[in-house]
Amino acid sequence: MRISIDKKSSIPIYVQIKNEIRNIIYSGMLPSNFLLPSERKLAEELNVSRSTVISAYEELKSLGLLESHKGKGTIVANNTKNKQLSIRNHTVPLSWYQFFDSNVSSANNHDIVDIINSVGGEKNISFSAGIADPILHPLKDIVKLQKDLWKNCGNDMLAYISSYGYYPLRESLSRLLKSRNISVSPKEIMILSGSMQGIDFIGRAFLSKGDVVIVEEPTFMSAIELFKLSGAKVIGVPMENDGINLDVLEILLNKYKPKFLYTVPTFQNPTSIVMSLEKRYKLLNLAYKYQLPIIEDDPYSEINYENIYLPSLKALDTYGYVIYLSTFSKTMFSGMRVGWTAAPAQVIKKFALLKQMTDLHVNTASQYILDKFLREGLYENHIKLICKEYMNKRDLMLKILEKNKSLGISFNLPKGGYYIWCKLPENISQTQLLLKCSKEGVSYAPGNVFYPEGSDGKSYMRLNYTFENAKNISIGLNKLMKAIAELLQNTNSSTVNQDNYFGKPII
Ligand code: PMP
Numbered sequence: 001m002r003i004s005i006d007k008k009s010s011i012p013i014y015v016q017i018k019n020e021i022r023n024i025i026y027s028g029m030l031p032s033n034f035l036l037p038s039e040r041k042l043a044e045e046l047n048v049s050r051s052t053v054i055s056a057y058e059e060l061k062s063l064g065l066l067e068s069h070k071g072k073g074t075i076v077a078n079n080t081k082n083k084q085l086s087i088r089n090h091t092v093p094l095s096w097y098q099f100f101d102s103n104v105s106s107a108n109n110h111d112i113v114d115i116i117n118s119v120g121g122e123k124n125i126s127f128s129a130g131i132a133d134p135i136l137h138p139l140k141d142i143v144k145l146q147k148d149l150w151k152n153c154g155n156d157m158l159a160y161i162s163s164y165g166y167y168p169l170r171e172s173l174s175r176l177l178k179s180r181n182i183s184v185s186p187k188e189i190m191i192l193s194g195s196m197q198g199i200d201f202i203g204r205a206f207l208s209k210g211d212v213v214i215v216e217e218p219t220f221m222s223a224i225e226l227f228k229l230s231g232a233k234v235i236g237v238p239m240e241n242d243g244i245n246l247d248v249l250e251i252l253l254n255k256y257k258p259k260f261l262y263t264v265p266t267f268q269n270p271t272s273i274v275m276s277l278e279k280r281y282k283l284l285n286l287a288y289k290y291q292l293p294i295i296e297d298d299p300y301s302e303i304n305y306e307n308i309y310l311p312s313l314k315a316l317d318t319y320g321y322v323i324y325l326s327t328f329s330k331t332m333f334s335g336m337r338v339g340w341t342a343a344p345a346q347v348i349k350k351f352a353l354l355k356q357m358t359d360l361h362v363n364t365a366s367q368y369i370l371d372k373f374l375r376e377g378l379y380e381n382h383i384k385l386i387c388k389e390y391m392n393k394r395d396l397m398l399k400i401l402e403k404n405k406s407l408g409i410s411f412n413l414p415k416g417g418y419y420i421w422c423k424l425p426e427n428i429s430q431t432q433l434l435l436k437c438s439k440e441g442v443s444y445a446p447g448n449v450f451y452p453e454g455s456d457g458k459s460y461m462r463l464n465y466t467f468e469n470a471k472n473i474s475i476g477l478n479k480l481m482k483a484i485a486e487l488l489q490n491t492n493s494s495t496v497n498q499d500n501y502f503g504k505p506i507i
Contacts, residue, residue, distance in 0.1 A: 017056035032078040125476030128443040165191025166367035172374040181315040195327040195339035203230030212258040218450030243275030267300035267417025270462040300417040
């Protein structure tokens, strides 16, 4: 307790001492029952007479701020005035869930998100997340080109930058998009913190409670979640082998007058389906007929094993109906969080405003590094390398699945992208399989999470093959197949199937 007095002041010393102690108690720094120095000790410390301190303490007692107890000395009183100032003893912990916005509260997939994002390591072989193989990160090139960059533009790389993004990177992306047959100027491109931020901005810029967004069914889990977060109703249209079912789509367009259609036309997540050229044209015509803006999400088109180069919707769109999103997360690495959008100028302008309000801009250094990587012509070779490696991993996974077909599983043959979409045998409980796999240290993404109404995909699993190495793919997938076989044996002896895990704890 620090008390300062001014002996030259006209205010009596005992009043100064009283005021100092009173203020300290009011500030909450002295809790109830705090033992004050004895009158003699404080008098010595302040170099005043003991009677001066006694007078100060007496005043404070009369105010109800101090108490004296025989054998205990003088303590801060435990009275109501003090209680108001000090921390309550019996406060009930705050139930934060009561305060969440209802849209956030309904996003309840924490356990599933944990499973999907559970990343490998010795104890867990992960087929769940959609992550690039870290061994294939172009680390050497990045380290090399960074050295020059820090030396020559270090200060710029540490400074604020435009909310639209680093202009040279926007130029480089304009050139990259030309190779995808998309003709857009750098000004129609904006850099985002991953392409997911584009989905978030669409929600914030365009969607209100009750608006409808149509998505492919199944589709990218986070897109469903983000649209729901903005209050929109998310309606699914079934996928066919060549893309979205356009007849159903047209019925829904009439029924719901949706604000957007969200599609991943090339090597879709989770099915790896490629929308046919015919459907791309038909979809655009429907969009023009019904004034339907399209969100085209394109993270996977370059991860292409069989030279399937269909033009993107953005490339075919002549009337500016498409907001195009893409990212380096799948082709390079996800941690730099650099994605981009190519969209009509009015949209880009609004997104830049949102970006400015949210986090100003994407990390400057990352943008310089990726721009240089593109300018040095390193990107094309890197893509060739990862395609070769990922194709080998895909083949290995397909081989093991093929060997286990007699279990009753069926699956697609992805021609690009990151995933195999696998149908489980009838009567397999997703819950039990997830639990069993978790015990065995293997994870996959349960089909439910890719459907706006989660229960629909319960007989599917999404298997990622890019992340793990060949040895782990082999060990992990064999464990997964063994788990299915054992569950099938159990199911034959008891017919109970409890597939109601969605939204409830799994592990
Ligand atoms: N869109 C789709 C279809 C995806 O599959 C993913 C990654 N799983 C993303 C967007 C997210 O990409 P980013 O890391 O750039 O936000």
